[in-house]
Amino acid sequence: MSFAHRSVLLEPTVAALIEPDFHIKRAGLIAPKAIPNAVYVDATFGRGGHSQYLLQHVDASARLFVIDKDPQAIEAAQALASQDQRITVIHAGFEQMHTALSEHGVHAVDGIMMDLGVSSPQLDAAERGFSFMREGPLDMRMNNSTGLTAAEWLSQASVEEIKEVIADYGEERFAFQIAKAIVSRRESLPLRTTSDLAELVASVVRTREKGHHPATRTFQAIRIYLNRELEELALTLPLSLELLKPDGRLAVISFHSLEDRIVKQFINTAANPDAAVAHLPLTVEQLPQPWLRSIGRVLPNAAEIEHNVRARSAVLRVAERTYTPLQDDWRATFDQAHQALAGRGDHSRRGKRR
């Protein structure tokens, strides 16, 4: 069954990859740059909205590698690839982007886009078990051919583990009460369906956030945990430095503050690697030079939010690779700079979006 996905921040994301003046105008496609034999990556194909829009604006010599871990997204990608020879489809987690591209002989790319989280088809298909609005098996795996389902995990995790996941990834105040209720209920009756979990959570969460189902945060948390969404994002972003050509662009759309914080911290670190050695008496020439420059942050406008409720919380961040080569020990410098910036509060945990 195929459900449509309405792409968020479509034009600015594609413009971020191919519009030379994006850092000034940030608006849309005015004069896309025509790079012969350009190589792009859509690391989160979904139903290919961003991919198709990009392909409409690049020439016949361009290549687009599309990645998704969801088998149904891959089916859709293969259908598109059968009509457009510029596309190569990769069924993998995006943290394998580097290896997968090198298997195709590609070691450097002109642009990478990532549109994080779940797609509408994943949410809308009851059998995928992502939505508290639709009765279905409690699954929630993006790659539903492998790994534990939500029902399996909830049948074996301890109160402490469940509480931690719901508190950390859902920022849910009632995490402990929910975890206790899950473990106590499963002793007599296992949680099998989305409604089983949604109803149980609703019976525990006493305060209602306006416009939100009481199980929203719990479902988000379990999904993020099972799919290792934040770990994979944090692993993948630094790899993009190794792949992007000088002037190559990275465009990432996130949908909640946990994701956005990781993207923001990554760009900040890659733009300020000298933070790693701030305590050493080095000359300006000896300081590590930026690997990335941040060139924009874009939010959806009111019209987009009105047409697409998913856009409500979206943030697009864009960065451009500089000409600084990566030294053999760049990763150690990156990690030290990351620590140093966190210590200075530049990576404040609940940092406001700026």
Ligand SMILES: C[S@@+](CC[C@H](N)C(=O)[O-])C[C@H]1O[C@@H](n2cnc3c(N)ncnc32)[C@H](O)[C@@H]1O
């Ligand atoms: C928001 S949707 C992308 C929608 C797409 N931009 C479009 O316009 O149709 C996110 C997609 O990324 C995939 N995804 C999320 N995390 C992933 C990961 N770590 N590796 C590969 N794919 C991932 C999901 O399976 C989902 O299909």
